[in-house]
C-alpha cells in the first residue's frame with residue numbers, strides 16, 4: 001500500500017501530534033542518533049578522495065531519498081499511520097508559519113545562545129538532547145532568517161531555475177557543475193556571499209544553528225526540508241518526460257571523477273540499492 005506525504009502546513013492537529021510523538025520515540029530508542037551519525041559519516045566534499053555519495057555529487061538526491069525512507073520506516077514502526085511531512089519553503093516563509101509552530105517543530109532560537117525554547121524539541125522539555133556532533137551544547141539551536149545578517153528563503157522562481165534544467169547532472173559531477181538539475185537544486189554556486197547559497201543549501205543557511213553543518217539531522221527540520229527537496233526530483237522527472245539519473249555509466253579511465261561518483265546502476269553506499277532503483281518510488285509513497 002502506498003502512503004502519502006503531506007504538506008506540513010496542511011496537517012491536522014492529530015497528525016502533528018502523532019508525528020511528533022513518533023519522532024520522540026525514535027529518539028528515545030536511540031535510533032535517531034544513528035541517523036545523525038550516518039549523515040556525519042557520509043558528509044564529504046569535492047576535495048576529498050574516494051567516493052562522494054550524499055553531497056556535492058549526482059547521488060545527492062537518491063542518497064537522501066533512501067535516508068528519508070529509513071527514518072520514515074523507523075517512524076512507522078512506532079506508529080504505522082505516520083508519514084514524513086514536507087515543508088514547502090516557497091509558501092511557508094515566515095519564522096512563525098508552518099513548520100515552526102509550538103505543536104510541530106517549535107520556533108526560533110533565543111537571541112543569546114540560539115537555543116530553541118518552544119515546542120517538543122526544546123531542551124527544557126527533556127526529550128531532545130543533542131548527543132552526536134555537539135558544537136555549542138546539548139540543546140537544539142536555530143537562527144531563523146539569520147537576524148544579524150538576514151538571508152531570505154529561496155523563492156518559487158529560484159526553485160524554477162533548477163526545475164527548468166532538462167539534464168539531471170553534468171560533468172564534473174560535483175559542486176562546481178554550472179548546469180544540471182542536481183547542483184541547481186542542491187545549491188552550490190561560485191557566486192560570492194550569501195547569494196552563492198541556493199535552493200537546498202540556502203534553506204539550511206536560513207534555519208541556521210544545528211542545520212548549518214554535517215550534524216544538521218539533529219534538527220527535525222532536516223527531514224521536512226529534504227522531503228520537499230525529494231518532491232522536486234519527482235516534479236522534475238514529470239516535467240522532463242521521465243528524464244533519467246546521470247551519469248548512466250561510471251566515468252572512465254583518466255576521468256578525474258572515476259571512482260568518486262555513483263553511476264545509475266552502481267550500488268549507493270551504505271545500502272544495497274542503486275540510483276536506478278530509487279528513481280521511481282511511486283509504489284512506496286506519493287506526495288499530496
Ligand code: CU
Nearest residue numbers: 039054055064
Ligand atoms: Cu545531507
Ligand code: CU
Nearest residue numbers: 200204216226
Ligand atoms: Cu540538506
